[in-house]
Ligand SMILES: [Zn+2]
């Protein structure tokens with residue numbers, strides 16, 4: 001077998017590389033820059049070129065080689081290439097081929113086009129490693145356009161009532177989607193983590209206001225605040241009173257998740273594949289062997305075995321998946337303000 | 338159905354009481370009276386009988402969703418709510434048929450008597466014609482789990498605003514038994530007592546836990562002090578030579594509390610008593626456990642009547658000689674109550690004794706006797722207070738005793754339901770028993786959201802074994818559990834059952850070696866008995 005699941009992570013012995021290792025190793029291929037996939041301490045990094053700036057921003061001084069999508073490199077006979085995963089900017093599926101054996105490590109992915117990230121492309125293989133964050137049939141996500149419409153209606157409704165709209169989403173991926181989706185004349189204030197992430201990504205910040213301690217309430221009057229989950233329940237939010245609070249996450253499909261956070265509104269906006277998306281992606285690879293990682297892995301692998309007669313197994317990993325809010329995949333240090 | 342679904346979502350999405358009132362007023366202003374009456378019934382907790390068995394609903398939803406049954410069950414485990422699970426699993430339809438709330442409700446009542454196959458076709462026709470949100474509300478209605486996060490008082494307030502009727506009048510009008518399918522909105526809310534129903538209770542006046550210093554509530558001489566009893570709050574109504582007993586939960590309990598039937602010949606017509614119904618034997622209040630046994634029995638046998646006899650500890654008089662006297666001062670009502678109970682001279686009716694206390698400082702001593710007497714604490718009522726409706730601050734306070742507490746270690750966790758689906762929030766705790774950890778109670782809530790997430794993360798990383806939705810975890814995290822009472826129980830492995838256990842706090846400062854033992858709890862059990 002070309003790939004093994006070891007204590008350090010997903011490992012290709014022939015090329016001596018790990019994919020998204022959770023312990024420091026010599027050579028690491030990083031599917032994307034979320035912190036449960038991209039960790040510090042590796043000697044050499046390989047990632048997609050669109051991940052470069054954000055990886056450097058988050059991991060500091062690392063030795064990093066980048067590739068374009070479809071570009072191949074060869075390590076000790078193993079042909080390695082990266083393919084669009086549609087998860088967040090720079091996210092890639094890793095294809096490894098050795099003597100006719102083909103593996104695809106997909107990291108995190110979504111099949112629906114979000115109108116911002118380069119869309120997912122299926123890659124034919126024999127062995128496919130898939131996430132299962134939303135691997136239950138209760139998760140059927142609406143189209144991005146539909147959610148954007150809801151989002152825009154909501155911020156306008158709030159403004160009409162003199163209320164600020166506070167929107168919560170991950171700094172990497174979700175925040176850029178929210179900002180791209182917003183069509184509004186209202187002033188938009190960004191939490192500094194998001195502002196800085198945008199800067200690292202080269203995402204145009206020119207029409208946004210960066211939050212500083214000198215912030216005056218009148219700047220918004222009313223307006224929109226985009227922030228990360230870390231501010232929820234903190235005094236930081238109080239200065240925007242009166243406001244309405246919304247979360248953007250696939251978890252918002254469930255009423256319980258929405259209510260538990262005391263959210264006024266939940267927008268079902270996910271960077272992961274929903275139930276149909278997972279099935280579509282798995283089938284499109286034509287792979288016979290499916291390895292199911294973080295999420296509802298036992299349920300989803302059982303489904304693949306029973307329904308599609310695939311050779312599907314669950315694999316323990318230390319990927320944490322999308323948290324509901326306390327954003328485990330974004331343990332970036334907040335800059336001192 | 339669309340308008341009602343929007344009302345439901347709007348109420349669901351705000352915690353602010355003003356907004357809740359506004360969306361209700363807006364709804365009632367725009368809806369026809371037939372729908373309005375159904376909405377009032379549903380909002381005040383009057384649900385029609387469940388027309389379809391849960392097992393059938395699950396099977397049919399699984400069929401329509403095209404998934405295996407185990408996958409339905411696994412999904413249900415995660416969502417935690419049947420109505421929501423089904424609304425998420427059923428493929429959305431293109432067609433959207435609009436039916437009014439009253440049409441839907443009338444169909445729900447009619448379908449009850451139909452065959453299984455007819456029910457299935459009926460259900461599919463609805464499932465195929467609703468939007469996701471409508472599906473959810475509709476499923477809630479047919480699973481009998483429809484609940485809305487608005488207090489009765491807010492509903493009364495909204496109705497009062499909409500129809501310009503005093504909210505206290507509305508509260509009274511809507512008490513008791515009325516059927517939405519046979520009621521007229523105008524009659525239901527009108528002030529004429531032509532259609533007055535003999536069984537109609539008054540809205541209960543409820544107190545908050547005392548949370549202000551005594552210096553803020555004035556002199557103790559202005560206050561009437563009583564015990565707070567641990568039974569079932571109720572009203573005994575005698576009108577037209579019949580007896581009706583209502584619980585605080587607005588349930589008609591007359592059939593369960595049959596020993597009170599003779600009161601129809603003993604109390605004068607036009608009498609409404611407010612008090613606590615208690616199991617009482619050999620001049621002593623029995624534990625609430627006995628009360629639960631009484632309520633649990635379908636039929637009240639001679640033996641039960643003998644083993645667990647009831648009485649009412651009366652503390653207020655709301656109707657006297659057919660007149661509503663709630664506007665009289667408490668002290669005046671109390672005088673009439675005392676006269677009535679003395680005259681009646683029947684062991685079924687006891688007068689809640691007034692406690693003598695000349696200074697606030699001494700009140701705590703009285704409060705501390707509560708548990709020994711089988712009581713929950715004290716009630717403080719201002720002597721000049723009228724009988725209000727609903728829960729209010731200021732004139733009445735309850736002052737409950739501090740709960741018992743025990744330190745215990747977390748050993749099992751299960752994912753929560755509803756609001757907490759997806760998180761491990763239902764915990765089972767253990768205490769030491771001869772060097773072994775034995776599970777002894779479950780407990781819920783009491784943690785902040787932040788702590789919940791922290792514990793949830795910890796659980797996921799420290800799981801020893803999984804069985805279905807339950808995980809056993811490393812015995813490490815210690816919590817302080819508060820509870821109101823303790824009973825011996827043969828149904829529990831530990832032989833102990835706690836009453837109303839909840840997590841008081843996470844004791845990060847404690848190790849599992851330092852938690853309580855079963856011995857400690859047995860000692861407590863014996864001291865209580
Ligand atoms: Zn990710």
Ligand SMILES: [Zn+2]
Nearest residue numbers: 108319320321
């Ligand atoms: Zn992931």
